[in-house]
Every structure is written in structure tokens, then in C-alpha cells.
Amino acid sequence: MEIKENHFLKPHHTFGIPAYSRFFTEVHSVEELQQALADPLLEKHPYLILGGGSNVLFQNDYPGMVIKVSIMGREVLEVTPETVRLKVNAGEDWDQLVEYCVENNWGGLENLSLIPGNVGTSPMQNIGAYGVELKDCFQELEALEISNGKIRTFNKKECRFGYRDSFFKKEGKGKYIILSVTFNLTANHHKVNTRYGQLEEELKTMGIHKPGITHIRQAVCNVRRSKLPDPALIGNAGSFFKNPVVSFQKFRELNAAYPEMVAYPDGKDIKLAAGWLIEKAGWKGYREGDAGVHYKQALVIVNYGNASGKDLLSLANKIQKSVHEKFGVELEAEVNIV
Numbered sequence: 001m002e003i004k005e006n007h008f009l010k011p012h013h014t015f016g017i018p019a020y021s022r023f024f025t026e027v028h029s030v031e032e033l034q035q036a037l038a039d040p041l042l043e044k045h046p047y048l049i050l051g052g053g054s055n056v057l058f059q060n061d062y063p064g065m066v067i068k069v070s071i072m073g074r075e076v077l078e079v080t081p082e083t084v085r086l087k088v089n090a091g092e093d094w095d096q097l098v099e100y101c102v103e104n105n106w107g108g109l110e111n112l113s114l115i116p117g118n119v120g121t122s123p124m125q126n127i128g129a130y131g132v133e134l135k136d137c138f139q140e141l142e143a144l145e146i147s148n149g150k151i152r153t154f155n156k157k158e159c160r161f162g163y164r165d166s167f168f169k170k171e172g173k174g175k176y177i178i179l180s181v182t183f184n185l186t187a188n189h190h191k192v193n194t195r196y197g198q199l200e201e202e203l204k205t206m207g208i209h210k211p212g213i214t215h216i217r218q219a220v221c222n223v224r225r226s227k228l229p230d231p232a233l234i235g236n237a238g239s240f241f242k243n244p245v246v247s248f249q250k251f252r253e254l255n256a257a258y259p260e261m262v263a264y265p266d267g268k269d270i271k272l273a274a275g276w277l278i279e280k281a282g283w284k285g286y287r288e289g290d291a292g293v294h295y296k297q298a299l300v301i302v303n304y305g306n307a308s309g310k311d312l313l314s315l316a317n318k319i320q321k322s323v324h325e326k327f328g329v330e331l332e333a334e335v336n337i338v
């Protein structure tokens, strides 16, 4: 395990910010991870666990040690005529996993195609897209308990998955490092999920009437490529804010003033489309220096080149304030601000 000093972080995250970390190490095994955590440098400096860096915003240079988790490997645990159980280590790339599953005709993850990031991070915010969430195919995960170095298994209930949320973002925050995730996939007779409007439309455009998982993956990739900026070209971290959940009473008040408001039921409450709120507050396509709001998707804050973390955060704060003033709704960041 090599510890580098003053390491350039731009290649390790998707916002394109030229931040540096005081120390940096990449770990390829649980032993290396334990070694990094036991390093005397951490007596005086903080540390940050990093996966693919697609959900972090560095406000400044990082004053401690960035530990990039690159523990690779996957193992088929069980195959029956109906199901497959697959264990995947934290450092594996998420979309390469989805591609591998689709190629093997294992169903369940295809709607989550093209989400950037690593497998080990996917349970953190219960990644979701196009009508499916990670929890739908999740069996269990293994995590290192930082305080005592023990490896603990968490089942689905213990992970307490919610909308872009889990135990690991709440009580478990900063206490565990996810090492592997085990998925329950379908082997044959896949039940595909095409309920999401844009997905349905894309399948029609593709001329597919009875879609299989390969078609779903292709349709999801087409839709995502057409509406989301590619971080390799324009820095971004996907949706900057979560969709806010409000009471039914609050929704009724808002809906009376804005009948065209985009909203979905969420248990007893109502989930509002944050992108719609931001767009209606006039931010879509807005640009302030190199910090901007994407012209196709108002939920995505972008770095056109040389914006700093502070520039992007300042823009995010202005958006939050203006949405609050116009609608009385709080927007919460989905991105992890470091």
C-alpha cells in the first residue's frame, strides 16, 4: 500500500474540480484497507473513503487522507433454474456489473444501467433510476466496522433502505466501510419493469413490443445519454438535490397555485420533482462563470471547466434559497459535500 502526498483528485471524481488531497492511497484488499486505517497519519489527519467519486463535491483541497476502495472481484454463489446469487466486491464498477449481468441473461439490475460509481457505494444512497432501486435486488452486504476492525454482515432490513437513503447515511454514517454486496437476480423468466414513462416511450421508438433485459438496458442507456451530461465531457455528479417529500396538505396548497406541478405519491406524503421546482424558479440553463445548471435537466449542476467547489456550492445555495422563497420547499443535497 503506497501513500502519496499532495495528490491531484481531478481524475478521481466526476465534478472536474482541481482539488488536491494531503495524502492519498488506493487499497486493493481488506488487509490493505485495515493497514490504511491503522496508519499513524490518521492520528493527526481526517480520512475520506472514496469509490468512483461520482457523488462528492470537494469544496476545498482535502486536508487528510483519501482512501480509494478498489477491492475487486465477483463470485457466483448459487445458481438455480430461477435465480442467481452474485457477490461483488466494493471496487467493481457499477455499470460494468450491470453489463456483465445482462450479458449472462441475469435480470434485475438492467434499469440501473449507466449509473456511474462503484458497487460498494451503491447501497449508501440505495441508487435508483427508471422505476427500480438497488434494494429490489439486494440480499446482503459485508462492511468493515471501523471502531473494532470486525467484518459485519447486514441484511436488507438492517440496511434500512429509503429513497436515496440507508442506515449508512444516518446512524451508520462514518462507522462502516462497505466491502461487498450480494445480489439476488433472476435467471430466466425475467419480470421486466417498463413502468417509467420515458422508458416506455423509448422502447416504442426502438420498435420493441416485448422487451427483454437487453432491450431495457439499451433503452435506459439511450434515454440517459440523451438527457444527462456525460461527466467525461462536463463535470457533474448527476442529481444535485433529492426530490423533496412534502405533506399532502402542502402539496394541495402548491397544486392549487401550480396545477401542472410534477409530483408522485410517496406513502402518505407526496414527492415533488426537484427538477421541476428548480426549472420553474428560473434556473434551467443558468450559468455563472463556469458553474451552471444543465440546460436539459435542471436538477444537474455542472462545471463547464474551471468552476471551483465553492462556486458550485454557492450556486447550489442560491437555488435552494430561491426554491424556498418561491414554493416554501426545502431542497436537500443528494451529493456529499466534502
Ligand SMILES: Cc1cc2nc3c(=O)[nH]c(=O)nc-3n(C[C@H](O)[C@H](O)[C@H](O)COP(=O)(O)OP(=O)(O)OC[C@H]3O[C@@H](n4cnc5c(N)ncnc54)[C@H](O)[C@@H]3O)c2cc1C
Residues within 6 Å of the ligand: 014, 048, 049, 050, 051, 052, 053, 054, 055, 056, 069, 090, 115, 116, 117, 118, 119, 120, 121, 122, 124, 125, 126, 127, 128, 129, 176, 177, 178, 179, 228, 229, 230, 231, 236, 237, 238, 239, 336
Ligand atoms: C451523470 C451521473 C448520473 C447519476 N445518476 C444517478 C442515478 O440515476 N441514480 C442514483 O441513485 N445516483 C446517480 N448518480 C450518483 C452516483 O452515481 C451514485 O450515488 C453512486 O452510487 C456513487 O458511487 P461512487 O462510487 O462514485 O461514490 P463516491 O462519490 O465515491 O462516494 C459517495 C459517498 O459514499 C462514501 N463511500 C464511497 N465508497 C464507500 C464504501 N465502500 N463504504 C462506505 N462509504 C463509501 C463516500 O465517502 C461518499 O460519502 C449519478 C451521478 C452522475 C455523475
